[in-house]
Amino acid sequence: MPRSTTTHPTRLAALLTAAAMFAAACGGSNFDDNEGNDGAATGAENGDAPTDDADGVSLTLMGFSSGTAEDDALNAIIESYSEQSSNTARFNPVPEYDTALQAALAGGSPPDVIYVDSNRLPDLVEAGALAPADGQVENEEDFYESLRGAFTYDGTFWCPPKDFSTLALVYNVDMLDEAGVEPPTDWAELAEAAEALTDGDRAGLVLGAEYPRWGAFMFQAGGSVTDDEFTEMTIDSDENREAFNFLAQLHADGYATTATELDAGWPGEAFGQERAAMTIEGNWIVGALQNDFPDVNWAVAELPVGPAGPGTFVFTVCYAVPAASENQEAAWDLVNYLVSQEALLEFTEQFPVMPGRESLAGDWTDAHPDLGAFLAGADYARPFQFIPGFAGVLDTLNDGIQGIAAGNREADEVLQQVGEAGSPVLGQ
Amino acid sequence: MPTLRDRLATNEKVAGWVFVLPVLIGIGVFLIVPIGMALWMSFTDWNGLSPPGDAQNVGLDNYRDLLSEPGVPRLDFAMSIRNNLYYVLGVVPAQTAIAFVLAVVVNQKFLRGKAFFRTAYYFPSITSSIAISIVFLFLFQRSGAINQTISALMPGDDFRLNWLDNAEGVLHNVLGAVGVDSAPGFLADNDIMGLSLWQWLSGPSVTMFAIMMLATWTTIGTMMLIFLAGLQNIPADVEEASRVDGATALQRFRLVTIPMMKQPMFFVLTIGLIGTWQVFDQIFVISSGGPQKTTLTPAYLIYREGFQNFSMGRATAIAFLLFVLIMVLTLVQRRILRPDRD
Numbered sequence: 001m002p003r004s005t006t007t008h009p010t011r012l013a014a015l016l017t018a019a020a021m022f023a024a025a026c027g028g029s030n031f032d033d034n035e036g037n038d039g040a041a042t043g044a045e046n047g048d049a050p051t052d053d054a055d056g057v058s059l060t061l062m063g064f065s066s067g068t069a070e071d072d073a074l075n076a077i078i079e080s081y082s083e084q085s086s087n088t089a090r091f092n093p094v095p096e097y098d099t100a101l102q103a104a105l106a107g108g109s110p111p112d113v114i115y116v117d118s119n120r121l122p123d124l125v126e127a128g129a130l131a132p133a134d135g136q137v138e139n140e141e142d143f144y145e146s147l148r149g150a151f152t153y154d155g156t157f158w159c160p161p162k163d164f165s166t167l168a169l170v171y172n173v174d175m176l177d178e179a180g181v182e183p184p185t186d187w188a189e190l191a192e193a194a195e196a197l198t199d200g201d202r203a204g205l206v207l208g209a210e211y212p213r214w215g216a217f218m219f220q221a222g223g224s225v226t227d228d229e230f231t232e233m234t235i236d237s238d239e240n241r242e243a244f245n246f247l248a249q250l251h252a253d254g255y256a257t258t259a260t261e262l263d264a265g266w267p268g269e270a271f272g273q274e275r276a277a278m279t280i281e282g283n284w285i286v287g288a289l290q291n292d293f294p295d296v297n298w299a300v301a302e303l304p305v306g307p308a309g310p311g312t313f314v315f316t317v318c319y320a321v322p323a324a325s326e327n328q329e330a331a332w333d334l335v336n337y338l339v340s341q342e343a344l345l346e347f348t349e350q351f352p353v354m355p356g357r358e359s360l361a362g363d364w365t366d367a368h369p370d371l372g373a374f375l376a377g378a379d380y381a382r383p384f385q386f387i388p389g390f391a392g393v394l395d396t397l398n399d400g401i402q403g404i405a406a407g408n409r410e411a412d413e414v415l416q417q418v419g420e421a422g423s424p425v426l427g428q
Numbered sequence: 429m430p431t432l433r434d435r436l437a438t439n440e441k442v443a444g445w446v447f448v449l450p451v452l453i454g455i456g457v458f459l460i461v462p463i464g465m466a467l468w469m470s471f472t473d474w475n476g477l478s479p480p481g482d483a484q485n486v487g488l489d490n491y492r493d494l495l496s497e498p499g500v501p502r503l504d505f506a507m508s509i510r511n512n513l514y515y516v517l518g519v520v521p522a523q524t525a526i527a528f529v530l531a532v533v534v535n536q537k538f539l540r541g542k543a544f545f546r547t548a549y550y551f552p553s554i555t556s557s558i559a560i561s562i563v564f565l566f567l568f569q570r571s572g573a574i575n576q577t578i579s580a581l582m583p584g585d586d587f588r589l590n591w592l593d594n595a596e597g598v599l600h601n602v603l604g605a606v607g608v609d610s611a612p613g614f615l616a617d618n619d620i621m622g623l624s625l626w627q628w629l630s631g632p633s634v635t636m637f638a639i640m641m642l643a644t645w646t647t648i649g650t651m652m653l654i655f656l657a658g659l660q661n662i663p664a665d666v667e668e669a670s671r672v673d674g675a676t677a678l679q680r681f682r683l684v685t686i687p688m689m690k691q692p693m694f695f696v697l698t699i700g701l702i703g704t705w706q707v708f709d710q711i712f713v714i715s716s717g718g719p720q721k722t723t724l725t726p727a728y729l730i731y732r733e734g735f736q737n738f739s740m741g742r743a744t745a746i747a748f749l750l751f752v753l754i755m756v757l758t759l760v761q762r763r764i765l766r767p768d769r770d
Binding site: 102106107123258261389395403406421 | 721
């Protein structure tokens with residue numbers, strides 16, 4: 001294809017290296033300026049008091065856009081920070097965030113504060129890209145343990161969560177009423193409900209065929225991909241086999257299906273178009289349903305409990321300070337403002353994402369009484385996180401899950417293949 | 429003592445260098461140096477996050493992981509080669525043949541509305557491939573226009589193929605239809621780069637097949653234009669001479685037109701071959717390498733490894749392997765189809 005010449009691999013690499021070289025050259029000159037700040041940063045014990053210097057610094061927060069309304073709310077919070085501080089801050093949402101962040105970090109002069117997704121954290125830490133948050137964040141213990149865990153790597157706490165989401169069961173109230181089905185609370189009920197709700201072209205359950213959805217069932221069965229320390233593959237286990245076989249059966253019977261089978265781009269869309277009665281998604285589905293499908297009568301329940309108990313995923317993004325940021329002290333000052341109780345509450349009260357501070361749970365539930373199931377998951381949720389270099393193994397797992405959902409792969413064979421693919425990555 | 433002639437020649441030499449200098453600098457900075465840097469990177473473990481200077485030299489490890497070391501990277505690379513090979517084998521002949529036929533048709537002197545047809549056929553080539561890919565996403569949905577058309581043509585049969593999420597190999601399906609639905613022993617037992625021969629012989633997946641149709645449709649316009657230019661370059665007297673010699677229309681086409689089109693044919697095949705080995709944007713928009721890695725191509729793998737999996741060293745190694753592959757194939761093709769110089 002002639003039109004694809006823009007992606008000529010050598011040219012791609014060329015562009016990349018040129019950009020990196022250029023940025024590296026610029027970064028070099030900034031390095032000297034850091035010396036003075038280092039001493040100052042260690043002096044600030046709790047980092048709360050903004051420096052009263054007349055000449056504050058101007059800070060940039062680089063992130064991705066979460067929609068116009070969210071961006072406006074964040075901008076308002078940042079504006080109020082700039083008013084009460086001698087520093088000025090600016091939110092810079094960029095498209096293709098991961099790529100932009102990569103270029104900024106490799107260049108050596110990154111923005112002062114960045115978003116870091118919990119599943120990207122290990123890569124960034126291993127690359128030495130982040131400055132640790134140890135001792136820099138006020139009232140650190142107030143954050144949920146599962147969230148602190150998600151942003152702790154190598155025994156160090158790196159960054160406080162901006163907000164978080166968990167997976168829950170979203171169901172169509174009218175369809176359940178019509179079929180006389182209660183929201184399922186365990187696997188057996190889930191299977192029964194999915195069967196009762198499947199009707200012609202309508203699926204009982206629409207479920208993304210990928211680890212960040214199927215993994216919740218692995219947790220519920222007591223399984224996992226690796227051990228907690230990432231030293232050993234534990235995927236080829238009876239627990240995981242049970243979880244995968246349960247889901248494989250739902251798919252084989254036609255009670256569960258994927259979004260593309262229902263002509264939708266993602267499960268939330270299929271659910272909103274009422275082509276499925278139930279789905280398993282995170283808090284982000286709330287905004288999508290409110291905006292695009294306001295007429296659907298839906299509700300949220302905690303994920304059904306499996307043989308080994310409850311299990312779900314937590315997805316979260318933190319405010320991190322790059323190690324190469326020139327204004328470490330001021331950057332942590334901004335981060336502390338952004339994750340202060342007032343700012344977190346102001347932001348999450350308006351939107352369905354949840355504040356990471358446990359002390360705000362009551363306020364958030366008051367603001368979103370019908371979304372309690374998402375918050376309940378925070379107690380037992382696990383992050384979607386592995387070690388650097390593991391992405392290829394996850395691709396293999398996702399590939400297998402797609403095959404099981406489509407009915408052309410066997411759970412046994414997939415679990416064994418992923419186990420073998422992962423062992424060398426974990427150094428076995 | 430330099431003569432006037434020598435001095436002029438020297439001045440001309442200097443002037444020549446001065447005039448080409450801006451381009452040389454541009455090519456050097458934006459092409460030669462980056463390619464050199466990328467080559468160096470392919471021997472490091474650079475993650476794309478830390479400054480490139482921090483990267484460790486790992487020698488040939490990246491290439492070994494891709495070519496000889498059993499594991500996920502080699503299997504992914506093998507799959508991407510297989511997928512793209514079928515893509516090339518399907519798209520290049522199809523786009524060349526269809527474009528040639530279209531060029532001959534719109535070159536007919538008696539054809540009415542010639543300008544309309546030429547514009548219509550060229551239109552896909554000037555439209556953004558992203559926009560076209562999104563339109564195809566809708567066309568190939570389960571309830572999309574393609575399935576509905578097929579259903580209408582086959583009464584009583586509700587055709588609901590999920591084109592864009594179907595990992596079944598087309599050749600496997602054909603073999604399945606004649607009763608071969610599992611691998612014969614020697615195909616299952618032997619493998620190349622970790623992928624069994626049976627897997628190598630899968631053919632493009634249904635999803636890849638849909639993307640191949642899209643690619644063919646978008647490129648035939650450009651190829652048609654090249655053929656059209658070639659057709660109009662055939663001197664009228666050659667055709668007249670053959671007419672006088674009593675050649676029929678079919679003979680004229682076979683013995684005059686086709687031989688005279690050898691050079692455009694070579695050109696079209698070459699850019700087709702190079703372009704199809706670099707397919708990326710349609711994959712990025714439509715399938716992201718899925719389902720089950722059956723639309724993974726080397727170019728998409730470069731993106732995935734470099735920008736999503738933080739293995740920039742491996743990504744550049746793939747880029748160079750792809751470069752070598754394209755180079756070798758183009759040279760082979762040139763050897764076979766060398767256009768006559770006279």
